[in-house]
Amino acid sequence: MSNSFLKQYGSEIFTLTVEHLWLAGGAMLFAIAIAVPAGIWLTRSPRWATPVIGAANILQTIPSLAMFGFLLPLPWLGERAARIAILALTAYALLPILRNTYAGIRGIDPSVIEVARALGLTGSQRLFKVELPLAASFIFAGIRTATVTCIGIATIAAAVGAGGLGELIFRGVASVDNRLVLAGAIPAALLALAADAGFGLLERRFRVPA
Amino acid sequence: MSAAVEFRNVSVESPQGRLLLDDISLSLEEGTITVILGRSGSGKTTLLRTVNRMVEPTRGDVLVKGQAFAADKAKSIRTFDLISLRRSMGYVIQETGLFPHLNVERNVGMVLEAEGRPREERIRRSHELLKAVELDPATFAERLPHQLSGGQRQRVGLARALAAEPRILLMDEPFGALDPLTRSEMQDMLRGLLNRLKMTVLLVTHDLDEALFLGERIVLLSEGKLVASLGPEEFMRSSQPEIAAYVCAYHRGERNAENREREGRG
Numbered sequence: 388m389s390n391s392f393l394k395q396y397g398s399e400i401f402t403l404t405v406e407h408l409w410l411a412g413g414a415m416l417f418a419i420a421i422a423v424p425a426g427i428w429l430t431r432s433p434r435w436a437t438p439v440i441g442a443a444n445i446l447q448t449i450p451s452l453a454m455f456g457f458l459l460p461l462p463w464l465g466e467r468a469a470r471i472a473i474l475a476l477t478a479y480a481l482l483p484i485l486r487n488t489y490a491g492i493r494g495i496d497p498s499v500i501e502v503a504r505a506l507g508l509t510g511s512q513r514l515f516k517v518e519l520p521l522a523a524s525f526i527f528a529g530i531r532t533a534t535v536t537c538i539g540i541a542t543i544a545a546a547v548g549a550g551g552l553g554e555l556i557f558r559g560v561a562s563v564d565n566r567l568v569l570a571g572a573i574p575a576a577l578l579a580l581a582a583d584a585g586f587g588l589l590e591r592r593f594r595v596p597a
Numbered sequence: 598m599s600a601a602v603e604f605r606n607v608s609v610e611s612p613q614g615r616l617l618l619d620d621i622s623l624s625l626e627e628g629t630i631t632v633i634l635g636r637s638g639s640g641k642t643t644l645l646r647t648v649n650r651m652v653e654p655t656r657g658d659v660l661v662k663g664q665a666f667a668a669d670k671a672k673s674i675r676t677f678d679l680i681s682l683r684r685s686m687g688y689v690i691q692e693t694g695l696f697p698h699l700n701v702e703r704n705v706g707m708v709l710e711a712e713g714r715p716r717e718e719r720i721r722r723s724h725e726l727l728k729a730v731e732l733d734p735a736t737f738a739e740r741l742p743h744q745l746s747g748g749q750r751q752r753v754g755l756a757r758a759l760a761a762e763p764r765i766l767l768m769d770e771p772f773g774a775l776d777p778l779t780r781s782e783m784q785d786m787l788r789g790l791l792n793r794l795k796m797t798v799l800l801v802t803h804d805l806d807e808a809l810f811l812g813e814r815i816v817l818l819s820e821g822k823l824v825a826s827l828g829p830e831e832f833m834r835s836s837q838p839e840i841a842a843y844v845c846a847y848h849r850g851e852r853n854a855e856n857r858e859r860e861g862r863g
Contacts (some may be wrong), residue, residue: 502694505649505767506757507683508711516710520698595698596743 396570400555404574407551410469410544411537411578414476418533422481423526426488427514436489443482451475451540455547472544472551479540480533484526491525492518523593531586538579542571600624601765601797602648606657609643609821617643619821620657625814627764630791630798632812634805634843640821641801645767648799649686650679661685661765684708687758687766687796691773693750695742701727701753702738708761726756731786748779755787759794766791768800772807784810805847809833817843 393400422443429436449457458464458471465471495518503513519526545553552571559567602625609618618640625631633641646652647659661682695704703710705726706719724734730752742750751771758766771787772780788811791798802808808815808829815832817824817840824839825832833844 496692496694496697498690498692498694499696500694501651502688502690502754503696505651505683505686505688506708506711507680508707509680512711516707517696521696596741597697 392566392570396555396567400552400570400574403550403552403554403571404578407538407541407553407575408578410472410549410551411476411534411541413473414480414537414541415530415534417473417477418480418484418537419530421477422484422529423488425481426485426526427492427518429485429489430492430518433493440482440486440489443485446478447482449478451479451543452546454478455544455549459547468544468547468549471547472541472549475544476537476541480537483532483536484529487525487529487532488522491522491529494525495521520593521595524590524595527586527590527593531583531590534582534586535579538575538582542575599627600660601627601662602799603660604644604647604657605660607644607647607654607659608656609640609647609652610655617821618647618654621818621821621823623816623823623826625797625799627797628795629813630800630811631814631816632808633799633801633816633818634803634808635818636803638820639818641803641818642769643821644818645769645799645801648765648767649683649688684712684761685763685765687755687761687763689751689754689758689766689768689771691770693742693754695750695753695757697742700739700741701732701745702734704742704753705756705760707757712761722760723756726759727753729759729790730756732756746779747775748783751775751783752786755790764796766796766798768798770801770803773802773804780807787811805843806850 425439429439454475455471458475461471463470464474499517499521500513503517508516541551542553542556544551545557552575555567555571556575559565559569559571604621604623607618607621608616611617621644633644635641643652647654648661650659696707699707702720702723705723709719709722724738727734727737732749732752737745737749737753742753745753755771758768772783775783784807791811800811809832812829814826815829816826817832819839825835825837827835827840832840835841835844
């Protein structure tokens, strides 16, 4: 890429990268806020685990372009493309976080939970002092997968006009300009790699030696 | 002497309707060590777990220091009572159940932490307890459970159970997973400790040797029924067939050991 290209598009790439981060980050915040408590709840009511995780699984199988299309005609949501994008990305991010939160807590050595109960830890003490710390590495692994997926799918959000780096990719495809396609794809890939590395670090930091 | 724990016609059914405990009545005198002996599946662990309500009796009551938790009123027990009941008892199990993400010091101090006691007190108390179970705090306080041997883990589990100065200590096969040498060291340490602490102890084992060494009263369970509740000498002299079978197996073990020793010498 020549200097003149960067001079021409540099600030736009920057703005779209921030927008992209905003879409993916917003969706991740919603997804974490929903999926972690839901995963905890499932460990308390395991009979709901199969249907709820199944539902999250089905959400994940909807092709992203179709998902954006479905949401477009909805009132309020349809008014702002960013709303649609964040909702759709949230839906995609749910499954890995939900599944890992549930599996992470269920996977804790039963004798540890048994003693926590027998020592008289309250429900919330058990959750915050024992279960969440022990499942944290798993939960971060789920968040890591979800974030990488989200950053990738967020490029498609440009199709409904939500902005983000997909904007450059779509424009590049339309005008057969590979430089534009790369100007969108490279930063998106870098964001995904950075998120992967960052959450990978957290995942290892919280891993508990057996 | 008064009863610290009293089982009144306690029966427990599994969710599938199998009778795990059948009309057990028994009282544990304050400050004594009672050992529950029996084969696997005889209901030993279930009986132990009714004391701290990890298992809810289907019929009958378990009274702790005169405090009744009637089974039919189980639903109305407030969580608060259950929590304070459990905090008033120590609990040690074979698998130790140490919190793998917390160091020894925090494992030991967990009940105090749950009660919101200040950090200095928790540290002071956990160091005291580590000394009581013969672990040097300077060496062990900062270690994580995976850095300990089986015997050391069990010592930490015991220290943790004693942290809140419980009057009742429940132990479920505490030394079952240890090698014979470590096991007998632990038994020595436990006996010394319990002599000093004068707690009411209920210990589950399938090992008659351990029962004789530690127990002031031996309770034999078979298929959920209470077969006998006797002092160690009476137990060894009893002619009751279930007891005799146990004692006979025990003597055979002793003879085998003697034979091995003799062969070794010869």
